[in-house]
Amino acid sequence: MGIIKASKLVHEFIRRDEEGNVESITTALDQVDLDVKEGQFIAILGHNGSGKSTLAKHINALLAPTEGSLWVDGMDVQKEENVIPVRKTAGMVFQNPDNQIIASVVEEDVGFGPENIGVPTDEIWQRVEKSLAAVGMTKYRNHSPNKLSGGQKQRVAIAGVMAMEPKCIVFDEPTAMLDPNGRREVIRAAHELNREKGVTIILITHYMEEVVDAVYIYVMEKGKIIMDGTPRQIFARVEELKAHRLDVPQATLVADELRRAGLDIPAGILTRRELVEAILSVRESRRG
Amino acid sequence: MSIILDKVNFSYSEGTAYHIQALKDVSLEIPDGQFIGVIGHTGSGKSTLTQLMNGLLRATSGSIYVDGEDIYDRDYNMKELRHRVGLVFQYPDHQLFETTNFEDVCFGPKNQGLDRKEVELRAYEALRSVGFPEELYFQPPFDLSGGQKRRVAIAGVLAMKPKVLILDEPTAGLDPAGRDEILGLVSKMHRELGITIILVSHSMEDVARYVERLIVMNRGSVMFDGTPKEVFPHYKELEEVGLAAPQVTYLMHELRRFGLNVDTGATTVKEAAADILRALQNEGQRK
Known part of the structure; x- marks a missing residue:
């Protein structure tokens, strides 16, 4: 216990x-x-x-x-x-x-x-x-x-x-x-x-x-x-959190917007650093 | 209604060992109908500033003109000023004291010397414009939720029909949902009633989303005065005085550092996301 x-x-x-x-x-x-x-x-x-x-x-x-x-x-x-x-x-x-x-x-x-x-x-x-x-x-x-x-x-x-x-x-x-x-x-x-x-x-x-x-x-x-x-599990459920009228970190919100616009951003981004890395890797993959 | 502050100084306990200069040479012009945010850490002079504007405090030196009239003129009607510049204190809901919510809202206009009919009319109007549920009008204020109490308190000031509404941290102690409701309400009042709003806040994310002009106070002086887009790029200076820019401002600066050509002036989630998409698209095309 x-x-x-x-x-x-x-x-x-x-x-x-x-x-x-x-x-x-x-x-x-x-x-x-x-x-x-x-x-x-x-x-x-x-x-x-x-x-x-x-x-x-x-x-x-x-x-x-x-x-x-x-x-x-x-x-x-x-x-x-x-x-x-x-x-x-x-x-x-x-x-x-x-x-x-x-x-x-x-x-x-x-x-x-x-x-x-x-x-x-x-x-x-x-x-x-x-x-x-x-x-x-x-x-x-x-x-x-x-x-x-x-x-x-x-x-x-x-x-x-x-x-x-x-x-x-x-x-x-x-x-x-x-x-x-x-x-x-x-x-x-x-x-x-x-x-x-x-x-x-x-x-x-x-x-x-x-x-x-x-x-x-x-x-x-x-x-x-x-x-x-x-x-990470909780913040991957942005829509649900919003529906319960809870606040979501801004980095998570931006990640969510980007993902919905079709970018390949993983779910459950919590911090600014993770988001920057995700965006940069999208950019890498586009270049490559 | 315009307010002009000309080289205003204010000291607490002047001539004693506790002397604190709360405002130093503050000059500001507040034209009619603006939605202004005032930010600054605790003790920066924000509250002193708001209390000077409605005549609760008297400047140690300097002048304040409201609609071109010097409020320190001997013939000036200070009482009238307090009706025209409404001040909603921090935790205004701690000051609800009447037996019903409706009576509480009546208190202000009653003090203005209006007749009972007009008083009630204004109370109805004010409670309606803050979206307060009708079935609670004649209930005691003590059982309400924090957000509802705050609405009653704001209605109490609105009922005096102020031309300028100053709100000192109207969302302190409320949860995110309550905060969005109150700020949405303030923004709606600004749009629909056309009154000047001065919003004192700790939350950079909130002011970035709602205000058109941002005044940053530090140690009794105006440190920055401009649109959020103009102010937040100074995030390093803001940090030095215990403030911060919205999270997305940092995000945009970091992306910029990695060579992505984004607009570092973006201050809201929507702006930031749109701009990141645009920047990535542009890169793709150039290639």
Whole structure:
């Protein structure tokens, strides 16, 4: 079993009126199966309301399944005694950095988590040191978080999660509120954690450009997983992605246009470099 | 309605240790009916610029003329200016507060001192032009999706019938579908209502697709001002200030480097694809 495993996971939001009668039921997750191996970098795509965040909140035991099961590192999240260990295993970074920074000095903010779980003081400082270094924010350890840019704040938030030493981190749209520079910083930090510390990463986003380096992608819509595969398999299905109103990297779109105009361009182009190579090889073959 | 900024300077907290010069000698002319994009990284002065244009901030020095009138003139009707230059803030949907969506849209025109009939008429008109579903008019705003909330917020500004509409990152936090809807809507309002649109954005791909003129801000000054085709070839300079050109611009430059004779000014997917085909065709013919 992988570090995160969901089997037929269902979550229903039930709205009640003032008398407590059920007014409406929204199925946010509908029979979701997921299997993430330890050390993987996977991505979950989908637009607003597709159920991505609901899924993320299950992984962190913030929500409990209505039906089906979910195991985090082999622990069943439904069991009351597993809630705290699950949260220690799977950390979470949210969309808005301003909502998750609480201290007035960067290093204190990073130390807040480990202090809460009763880590001895010496070790807290060691963890703060390591976490800040891992996201490249050591220089700002004595700064006030208020004066940092969005990308820097988000990196402090990541360091705060890191300091809890989770095996897995769920990033729930960590870049939605950042400018292009901030976005790059955060995605780079996530990849480094994955590569260097072996942390399992689950990246939830709607920016396609951010997921091309993931090993596996799940696409969600209306609470269901509607596509899954490697980035190359997913992005080969341009028409389908567009029909689900998802964004496709521009290089993939140009490749698709060219292919439809009759050029011999392979499906599933993800990056600019691949596209340039494909176009040049078309040109070669025409010359030859 | 034209807006002219003449050597405008603006500083926050002047005379204190926190003094920041947010705008330096900015001169711009914004003629009637343009669709303008303003880009710049965080702290480049974009938001300061938009707030000066509708009189929320007062320039430290320099002048601003709206329709030829100096807005810092003592007799100038500043309140009137704020109705004519509508400003939609970032996350405007956080500011919805009335009990129904319809009432929320009524708030602006009501404040303009219009009678109830006119207020309601304008609210209907505004909600219709943003394509807001009728069955939700009298529902509370809190249960709406992000995209729908944003529509209500934009309608609230539209109901004041502004001549210029400034939108500060209208798509922040929305998914691709929501983003395309809102930008499509803005573009439609520009076409159909003929109002001037100033769109502040982080996304180069978006501005490349929609705007006719692009103003790039950096450290409080105008760095570039021209059509997207004129601005994006400066992608190296843009990168140095933390911005980037659309992905296709890079693609075209790389192809050029390999000797394929493509137009490096292409800024959208369609333009790029068409031009690559053309360039390959031409090569074939020459042979």
